[in-house]
Amino acid sequence: MSVLDTDEHWFDDAAGRLIRPYTVSNGRTEPTTRMELLSMVIATGRPPQGQLGPEHAQALGLCGSVITVAEIAARLRLPAVVTKILLSDLVDLGAVDTRSPAPMADSTNLTVLEAILDALERRI
Template structure:
C-alpha cells in the first residue's frame, strides 16, 4: 500500500483514495448550518476551540490560517465541496473560523472566474 505524502493523513491511500468516506466525515449530515459559496472567504479567528477537534476539522482549521476560499479548502482536503462546507460551518458555529460572502465581481458562473480558480488550485496542489 502506497501512502500519500506527509501533509496527508493516514486516512488516504494513493491507490484506493480516501479511506474514510465523506458521509463519515460529516457524521451523515448533508447540509451545512451556514450558507457558503465555493468562493466564500474563510479565515481562522485565532480563538481556541472548546473540546477536541476531529482530524478533518483540525486540518480544515489549519488551512484557514490565511484568508482562503471554500473551494481551496475542499481541494486541499480532497473532499467534496458540500462536506467541506459542513466542516467549515461547524468551525464557524464554534467561533474558530469567520466567513464572508464572495466579492460580487467573483461570479461563480463566469467561465473566466472558474478558469482562474482552477488554475490557482492546480498551481497550489
C-alpha cells in the first residue's frame, strides 16, 4: 500500500479534503523551522522522538529520497504553509533534515518556476 492510498479515507473526489487543512496543523500558522518551497527535505532514518499524526506519517513517507517542500505539498494536497508546519514538526522530532535551495535555484528564474509548475502538474 502506498502512502497516498491511506489518504482515501480523508479525501473525496467530489467533495475534496474532508478535514480542513488547518485542523492538520492544530490551528498553527507558523512553522518552527524556516523553509522555502524549494527547500530540500530528506528523512534522517532515525525514528521520530514523539507521536506522529497520520499526515506527519504521510509526509515522512515521501521523504525517503530528497524532495522539495513544494512537491510534498502537492502530493499531500495541502497548502504549502500547512506542509511546512508538518515538516517543521518532523524536523523538531529528528525525523527529517532540510536544506535551503541551491543558490542557483533562484525562485525568480522563469526556467526554475516552469520546472516547478511542470512537476506539480504531473502530480495532479
